Amino acid sequence: MTVKERVAALHARMKETGIDAYLIPTDDFHGSEYVGEYFKCRKYITGFNGSAGTAVIMQDMAGLWTDGRYFIQAANQLEGTGITLFKMGEPEVPTIHEFLKKNLTQGMCLGFDGRTISAKEASELEKILDKNGVSLSVDYDLVGDIWENRPALSCEPVMELDIKWTGESRTDKIARIRKAMEEKEADTFVLTSLDDIAWLLNIRGGDVHCCPVVLSYLIMTQKAIKLFANEKAFPAEVLDALTKDGVTLLPYDSIYEYVKTFEKDMTVLLCKQKANSRLVSNIPAGVKILDEENLTLLPKAIKNPVEVENERIAHIKDGVALTKFIYWLKKNVGKIPITELSAEEKLYSFRAQQENFIDNSFDPIISYGKHAAIVHYFATPETDIPIEPRSFVLADTGGNYYEGTTDTTRTIVMGSVTDEEKKFFTAVLRGMLNLGNAKFRYGCTGANLDCLARGPLWELGKDFNHGTGHGVGYLLNVHEGPNNFRWKIVPGNTAVLEEGMITSDEPGYYVEDGFGIRHENMIVCKKAEKTEYGQFMYFEFLTMVPFDLDAVVPEQMTAHERELLNNYHAQVYEKISPYLDEDERVWLKEATRTI
Incomplete structure (x- = not known):
């Protein structure tokens, strides 16, 4: 139809x-x-x-x-x-x-x-x-x-993540959440968000495209954990391990009847913003509901030292793949047929060469020319166009590895670009560098710092119509709360930036039917010194991929901004060059030259 x-x-x-x-x-x-x-x-x-x-x-x-x-x-x-x-x-x-x-x-x-x-x-x-x-x-x-021929509910195999990836056992996570329940005086915790359940139980699946989660609900008390999911998705060894740790598996849809059995003197903690209305309406009247954020939200967002170190490794692998891709694209444009979709396939092949690569972390955005002005464009056979030796390619892509999740955007020069395009390319890059190199007192939120990224565009009377950054999960959702960068101070945009939080830094600029520019690095929040004014914080760049100097106007940058870019490019060369062949290494040396 x-x-x-x-x-x-x-x-x-x-x-x-x-x-x-x-x-x-x-x-x-x-x-x-x-x-x-x-x-x-x-x-x-x-x-x-x-x-x-x-x-x-x-x-x-x-x-x-x-x-x-x-x-x-x-x-x-x-x-x-x-x-x-x-x-x-x-x-x-x-x-x-x-x-x-x-x-x-x-x-x-x-x-x-x-x-x-x-x-x-x-x-x-x-x-x-x-x-x-x-x-x-x-x-x-x-x-x-x-809906004729509606697809069936997904039932992809479930896997268990080893502690060498998670840095914390399932039993320790459960103990932490039960302690938080005690502090809240909650008898029962109802958890319905898929990434929270996967994080808590150290399991991953494939029931959502590019998001390795398992269709499930979870109900936890101090003595028991009920997991509502399709048993067919669980290999025997995973099911046995869950059972050993006190997790009982029940049919996926049975949650709606199960919550009807809650006794009226119970106190149930759940997040009404995330739990669906039918489930909550089935809880008997008289049951006390604590409507609060999921107890798993903050522990999941604050990556432990093992996760952070694994993410550094994932980003080196991803940086190798992306650097090889940029070199291949710039070397071959105009010489061999390349389209948005064929470029996407080529990048996937470079990622697939990396050890422990699982899949894309989201549908890749390889957008050429005016397509790049469509912020979340992705190519289809109907929209696919050739990439020519002029203008920009915007590549916003990411990978899921056992070591973590990546999300990187680079705007790549394919040939001749205008002075206007260079001006905005440089302005966006300045904003990305300034935010990523911020130093700030503990207690700041993303809203406190967002103007650092938008400032160079605001100076020109310009802006971009999307958030500046989002939290990123560990082999989970590429968009994860509560940390973010947004310029508007609104409810839900007040999360304090904590040590271990990983966030994207991605300002952009877009001209409809013209061009699009976005530069994105992932950054991890870290502690700096503590003084009489309190604890200070800073960011470390995780992403290790060069920015295209062919569109940078050094005169538009301050001396400090040029130093920031040069220092970053020196790190990229140091960490990525050992994994390249000779031609790629020579190219990267020039691509990360001092300006």
Whole structure:
């Protein structure tokens, strides 16, 4: 069916069930950023395949809300579908809540699959719409009803991570979380986010593309741990090890009935922002719910010394692959046929040569020319274009290794570039270097430091429409909270930067139908000296890949900024050159020359 035909089929089901508006988020049953094929209802209905967006379908309209990363992509993919694009955060564009409040009136019904909407969001919708006399219908998966040949739920094999990778045993992690439960006076901890469960149990899977997690829920008390997952995914040795450590496996879907057995004098800790509304609504009235962040969030984000050292190794391996790729691309452009997709395949082959490489950590973004202005563009057979000996290639890619997860962006000069392109290339690079070399007092958040990255662009009256950085998991989600860099101070953007947190540093600049520039390194937070003013902190670059000096304007940089770049390039050469052949090594020496 076409998108229009799918929307029409959904309209028919809405009429049958008495639903006037149907809400379709991107989420799976666990609030994951990226979801398995089974859960891609929003993509199925709208045709938009970006990682973030929510659809609202009514009988007389269909709309898609998405953020600034996807404005260009969404506009292209929605063309001709009859679905209206709502650009989140833009002037005079209503939020989804504002839209629903205005357009749903007395006696109307809003529907959604309660497993795909968080308990917090469902509660907010109920409060907003109850004043209008609007009811909620939360038990129907209407998209699933019309989805012909829907993919099955994933059931990829589960593996156990050795302590040489994790730096901490499963039993020690469990003991830490149980101690935190005691401090919170919680009898039970309900955990639904997939990366938290994988971290806690030292297991990994493949149930979400590029995210090595296992479809599961977990309920923990001081005496028992119940893991709700598909038993077929667990090899006997992994199941035996979990059982030995007090973990009991139960069927994946049985969580919804299990929580109904909670006794009324229990205190249950869970995060309503992450736990889905159907699960939370099944907990009996009278059970005390502590709605707090997952107890695993901060321990997972603060990497231990073993994880940090492993990440250094992963980034050297990744740096070798990317350096070989950049050399190959610059040497061969205009001489042999190269397209965005063939370049992507070539980079994958360089990563695959590295020991302990598992897979990409996200779908690679190899975008040439004007495609690079689409922040989260990724090439398809329909959009794939040749790479020519001019302009830029933006390569935002990463790998999962047993030693950790990488995420690196380089903007690579393919030939002639304009003075304007060089000016912004240099401005973005200055911002990346200034943030990555920040020194600051303990207690700062990413919002305190974000202006260091945006400053060179703000001086030019320019900016970029995405965050400056995100936390990165250890062989887990490439986007991980709570640490980040954002310029707006909003709820949820207040995490203090702790020693061991790994965050991306990735300012950019984009001209629609023109070009795109982004420079990204991963950095780990470390302790500096402690003085009478308190503990000071700094960052260490983990990423070891050269920046393309062919687009750098040294005169635009301060002497300190040139020193920062030269020092960084000296490290890149020292750490990467031993793994290159002679031609590559000679090229890297020139590519990391002092300016």
